[in-house]
Amino acid sequence: MKRVLGLWRAGLAALLLWCAMPALAAELPPLTLADATAKQAVILDTRPSYFYQGWPMAGEKQGGHVVGAESLSAEWKYSDEEWAQALKDKGLSPDKPVALYGEPRGVAEVARLLRQQGIKQLFELQGWKEAPREHLARWQQLVYPLWLADLQAGKPVAAAPKGDWKLFEVAWGAPKAYLLSHIPGAGYIDTNSLEEEPLWNKVSDEALKKLLLDNGIRHDTTVILYGRNTMAAARAAHMMMYAGVEDVRLLDGGLDAWFVQHLRTETGLANTFKPAKDFGVTIPAHPEYYTTLEQAKTLLKQPDGALVSVRTWDEFVGNTSGYSYIKPKGDIPGAKWGRGGVDANSMSDFHNPDGTMKPAREILAMWDEWNIEPNQQAAFYCGTGWRASEAFFYAWLMDWKRISVYDGGWYEWSMDPKNPIVTGERKPQR
Known part of the structure; x- marks a missing residue:
């Protein structure tokens, strides 16, 4: 009987905690969009990323996120090591106010996580459902x-x-x-x-x-x-x-x-x-979506061209080829580093913790570091085309007009000893 009573009390406590979760969000001070703008607050969308990208929630006529908002879904799980980069990517720091919006439980959960990271100036954004929206182009x-x-x-x-x-x-x-x-x-x-x-x-x-x-x-x-x-x-x-x-x-x-x-x-x-x-x-x-070896060489000489290496940093600088069947190490002279992931089977630099596509603004920021811009003629490549295809698709989702995949990639380039190779640390040319 005592055991049954104990289980009942534990269940009741859990139920009360669950019911109280929306109230946690209500504890955040309210902030209007105008005041958030005046305070230069970081606006944070706590919903699943597909609503942020553009899909409308049930009952909504428009999807997407509040103009200028960052995405930090309550569903994501960051490791201790990943939190530092996440805060940097989203412009979050203890000295900046943060206005959160979304469903009450999501707001409460993200607020809890941010407090653990030392972010204390937390507010709940008012009127976000009626606020102007923006979304991923496609x-x-x-x-x-x-x-x-x-x-x-x-x-x-x-x-x-x-x-x-x-x-x-x-x-x-x-x-x-x-x-x-x-x-x-x-x-x-x-x-x-x-x-x-x-x-x-x-x-x-x-x-x-x-x-x-x-x-x-x-x-x-x-x-x-x-x-x-x-x-x-x-x-x-x-x-x-x-x-x-x-x-x-x-x-x-x-x-x-x-x-x-x-x-x-x-x-x-x-x-x-x-x-x-x-x-x-x-x-x-759409033959323009496909770039050959000779076209890649021409692109390197083009003033507005960008041959973009979607490989790990270790592959880009020549520490590894990335593949057991590719022996040469290094990369193509004049190529720009477009980021990749932890290895040749990963595109984690482009993904949220749940494997969904990162917000366009975060991908654009990565590419901007290496002067990879939307108005350029850009051809993406990797070892054999898989990673490059994903980068291509994300650029297409962002409505880049002049994009392709250099299909042969590093494998084709490195097979010909006449093609130059560069190794070692390097920085983007400004």
Whole structure:
């Protein structure tokens, strides 16, 4: 009896704490947008990042974030080491006031976390739902799990596909992991069907066309892609856009984001689609999205050109090639460092803690350090094209006009001993 009573009291205490969480947000002093601007406060959006990027919340006519706001979702988990960089990226410091907005529990949680980091001047932003908004230029192309689940269920969704749509998981090799668990209804694309040895460059246009038609994809098919690694999905996205698919979308955060929401998965063989008879436009519809070796060399001489290395710093300066099958170390003289991740299989510099895309302002700040600007003719490259494709897709989401992927990347460049190589520490040229 005592044990039952103790459990009941513990449960009651937990319930009371849960019920009190919204009140924690109410304890923050209110601050209007005008006053926040006058105080030069950092405005912080505590909602999931897809609302920040542009998707409307339930009942909203407009999505996106309050103009000038930073994103720090209550759902993110930073390590002690990551907090320092996060505070720097978002302009947070103990001497600056911070105005938080979002759902009450999210505001309360972020306020708690910020207090632990020594940020004490905390306010709750008033009237944020009516405040002017801004958003990622192509936010519709970066979908989120609950939107996809509603689309599959036939429910009304914002930015719905205009016609036929198909979902694919993208990964390298046989669908071993896919067989054990995948998003219901998804087809499967092996990246081996998109690229070929010896350099893992794009397959021929004819082979690409056959792949698309075999999977029932026309130029006017909406294609939604996801991966266990978003780079793989981005690799497919880039090639489909090059071919001419007009509506290509990525699941932000990949399959992990689906798992986090505890949405249904299924097992078994890959879903197949009725083949399409005709793609509808001539492939490639966007040859400008693809850069060859010779074009990359020309770009290096172009005053407004930017050949952008999306590799780790250790790869960029020549401490490692990044790959077991690539022996030469170093990078391309004149290339600009566009950041990457912790290794050749990572794009963590571009991701929030949950693997979703960072706010555009943070990516732009990284690129600005190396004079990589939206008005330039920019070609992204990495070792063999995966990381570059993800950087390309993010630049496209931000509506950069003159972008491409240098498909051969470091592998192709380093294979020819006549091509110059640079190693060692270096800084951007101003």
